[in-house]
Amino acid sequence: MKSHATTLLAEVRTFRQNHPDVRYVDLIALDIPGHFYGKRYPIEMLEKVAAGSPLKLPQNAVLLGAQGGLFKIGDYCFNDGDPDANRRLVPGTLKPVSWESQPLGQMLITSDGTEAPIEFEPREVLAKVLERLQHKGIHPVVAFELEFYLFDKKLDNGLPQCARDPLSDDPDDQPNLHIERLSRFSEVLDDMAQTAKNQGIDITVITAEIGPGQFEINFGHQGNGMRAADWAALFCRSTRGVALKHGYRASFMAKPYLQFPGSGMHVHVSLYDGAGNNLLAAHQQQPLRHAVAGCLELLPHCMPIFSPNHNAFRRLGGTVNAATRASWGFEDRDACVRIPESDPRNLRVEHRLASADANPYLVLAAILVGLEHGLEAKREPIAPLNEDRTSGTDFPLEMLDAVRAMQHQPVLRDKLGAEFVDVYCENKRQDHLAFQQEIPAREYRWFL
Incomplete structure (x- = not known):
């Protein structure tokens, strides 16, 4: 785990050195319909996450419909209290975004490989098969x-x-x-x-x-x-x-x-x-x-x-x-x-x-x-x-x-x-x- 955190921290620090004008990084993951969801993090907070600070997003963000709304699916969404779930950074995916008007970065996040992966997260489904x-x-x-x-x-x-x-x-x-x-x-x-x-x-x-x-x-x-x-x-x-x-x-x-x-x-x-x-x-x-x-x-x-x-x-x-x-x-x-x-x-x-x-x-x-x-x-x-x-x-x-x-x-x-x-x-x-x-x-x- 320490080696993994060290690698991530080095990736973030190298990115900051190479792109000193980037202040924010989009942390993104794919939901069930195939749309990206996530959060925009200040680059200094991303360094803390890479060093081991927890990264949590709502579990039910994975369940969004094609237009972004939530549906009642079993006990999810409306009877579960909308809990957070841990995510992790995906090494090697921190890259600059060149199509926005302001300098920006992006990095993939996922629940696979965490202590309690989300069973219905698309990336976790593929991870289990592989x-x-x-x-x-x-x-x-x-x-x-x-x-x-x-x-x-x-x-x-x-x-x-x-x-x-x-x-x-x-x-x-x-x-x-x-x-x-x-x-x-x-x-x-x-x-x-x-x-x-x-x-x-x-x-x-x-x-x-x-x-x-x-x-x-x-x-x-x-x-x-x-x-x-x-x-x-x-x-x-x-x-x-x-x-x-x-x-x-x-x-x-x-x-x-x-x-x-x-x-x-x-x-x-x-x-x-x-x-x-x-x-x-x-x-x-x-x-x-x-x-x-x-x-x-x-x-x-x-x-x-x-x-x-x-x-x-x-x-x-x-x-x-x-x-x-x-x-x-x-x-x-x-x-x-x-x-x-x-x-x-x-x-x-x-x-x-x-x-x-x-x-x-x-x-x-x-x-x-x-x-x-x-x-x-x-x-x-x-x-x-x-x-x-x-x-x-x-x-x-x-x-x-x-x-x-x-x-x-x-x-x-x-x-x-x-x-x-x-x-x-x-x-x-x-x-x-x-x-x-x-x-x-x-x-x-x-x-x-």
């Missing part, structure tokens, strides 16, 4: 890919407007999947990439996607699964900030336009043993098939995680590479679980179903549980799409159905934690019901 896999001698290597849209900074009666192309005001004039669009938006994209790198995030490939103003950012493969999820979470925060600085809005909303493709979160996962051997490639890739079968079996029960809101379900089906059934295939982007072509050393699964606004900690936890379950059950998967284009199993396409499918699934309750599953499902149920409590203009047009 710890269990490590005890089994399984070491994941993970890489996220995130799609997002750029919009004009100003909304039009609450509706998004296409990002202003520096060479044209016509969104139809943007060259889709074309390197030229990267050049047209190079100023903001370069700033996003450099800002992410300054946050310690390994940015690799940038792609212009099909939708107008839509892009994809790939991250490097990371042997620390928690750090890979941290990268995805932090990238969303910095990218939104940089976009505003350049006069745009960056959005990871799953389906902002009905007529254009939605934005997804693709996750590449390979599994290795302690000697560095790829577990999926052994025995003529039989473990790969078992792992795929486990993913597909649990996928219908994980839909509230992969599609965490009403809009995310709009993304499924009807556009390019958006599945409506649990399927898999080799080099097939129509599949939920794609097996990219690779040598045995780099054999991996690419899970393509999650929306870009899903919680990266929970998405990765659900994928890893599916792989783990498959390796244990040793079942054969259904036929790949390469052999049968109709292959696949149904999954829920509406939130309340999805919640019912998730809440009582025994494998998820065992491997993600029963308390988390109950809290998460009720949070999603209440969020969905709250969304329905507003009558849209269309309803008046149809029924008035």
